[in-house]
Amino acid sequence: MGAAATFEDNFDGPAGSAVDGGKWQTETGDNVNNHERQYYTAGNANAALNGQGQLVITARRENPGNYQCWYGRCEYTSARLNTAGRFTQAYGHVEARMKVPRGQGMWPAFWMLGHDIGQIGWPNSGEIDVMENVGFEPSTVHGTIHGPGYSGSGGIGAAYSLPGGQAFADAFHTFAVDWSPDSITWSVDGNVYQRRTPADLGGRQWVFNKPFFLILNLAVGGYWPGDPDGSTVFPQQLVVDYVRFTGSGGGGNTGTLTGLAGKCLDVAGANTANGTPVQLYTCNQSGAQRWTVGTDGTVRALGKCLHAAGGGTGDGTRVQLWDCDGSGAQRWSYNSATRDVVNLSADKCLDVLDNNPADGTPTQIWSCSGGGNQKWTLNT
Structure with a gap:
């Protein structure tokens, strides 16, 4: 785009170190809403730099801290990071280069929530999913928007599949949205696969003309991906090469x-x-x-x-x-x-x-x- 990045993390640092706390906060706990199975841990336990300029979010079948989840004793740990309170922005080009994990029950995501979620709640805050992948679809990712009257399984989106049955877990890919007033466009490796505007909402409210914050996470199990089974190998990793937000405050x-x-x-x-x-x-x-x-x-x-x-x-x-x-x-x-x-x-x-x-x-x-x-x- 040629515009200066307003947010950028290339995850440079020594192997094993935690993410930059000035850019990200680490969420902890479980998630009953989606019936996910993981417990999100603090610090660098499941989110750490690898010393090669990448962030690795690891899902493990373990429970070293005797963590309790909505369903009883937690079976898995993982990590979820967000930029709330550190970076929010309306409009621009948002992208991340990542290699997703593989296996039944894996659910990596790169997404955004409206900065006012603490005041008005979800889904009124709006949600923009730049990339979600569920393990039973190794060749496919999804881009979706959620808002009042079109949330959860009623979200509005589309899927993008790699040609020839390639798996997203086999290589790094770049997932992006171009976001402007009343318009959001999704792409994978520069290939645009959907554009959404208020005209797609059937009269429902467009809630995407305001600042959002970024989220990276690797969930395990839940309503959409289903739970891991005997075929799922642990640990699994979401490897993030960089996250970049350009445009607003930069271009023009x-x-x-x-x-x-x-x-x-x-x-x-x-x-x-x-x-x-x-x-x-x-x-x-x-x-x-x-x-x-x-x-x-x-x-x-x-x-x-x-x-x-x-x-x-x-x-x-x-x-x-x-x-x-x-x-x-x-x-x-x-x-x-x-x-x-x-x-x-x-x-x-x-x-x-x-x-x-x-x-x-x-x-x-x-x-x-x-x-x-x-x-x-x-x-x-």
Whole structure:
């Protein structure tokens, strides 16, 4: 993509060491919801670097700590890592290069959950499964979205199978999603196999225009994969070469946005506080006038996003600077041919109030009219 990574872990470090605690937290305990059989352990017991720039998550048939699970004494241990509280992001290119385990009952996954799950719960938080594999389908992986009214076995997704009966466990493969406002596209080794938009939800709520955090885990057993049987060999390993998130905050074109009377779109007083008005002002080459039109639907300056106040969609809603949050208030489209900057949620144009060219005139969103007070040129 050429964009800078906003999150990257290449798992460099000595063999046997735990993951970087500044990037990942390690979850512990069992999971009754899916009737999985494993107990997730802390530290490096089942998630450790191998000294070759890879993370190894190991599932073992053991219970050294006398761990108790929903079904009684736990039969297996494994590991689950997430970036909650350390890294969340809305939109971009998410990928991991991994080699999955093999065997009946194995269930490796690379996925994401909405950052607000602690407030609104699952599935209202949304879930994006970049890659799941169940051991009884060695040649196939799945990509799925879950949300209110389309969760669990009702999730919306598709499968991708390797040609010629190859098994995913035989080699490393790259699993990715390209995620933008109202669109998620899945690929394996660069081969796109599905794209989902709100049109796929049959009127149900699209809950993917906000920050999510990353999860890596190796589950054992459960409703979907079924439990291990006599054919399953332990230990099994999910080997992760790298995890990378690029795009939001990285990609896009940067320059001034010049509009009415040749003046520039400007953050009032170069103030980075939430709610600072965005106005028209004589061009002065300052950072307050340096905008990045992102590949993710944002327009950013001074590390924050162009924002329709209060998420308003009506004519006259003022435009301001605000923390980037992935909301519809911050979803914009810039068309260099028509020179329109359109707020997608409102379907309205970035507009200079009252067609007034004076320094300090506020901007707002207004029904697109083709007027000169709605035309902007990005000068990179």
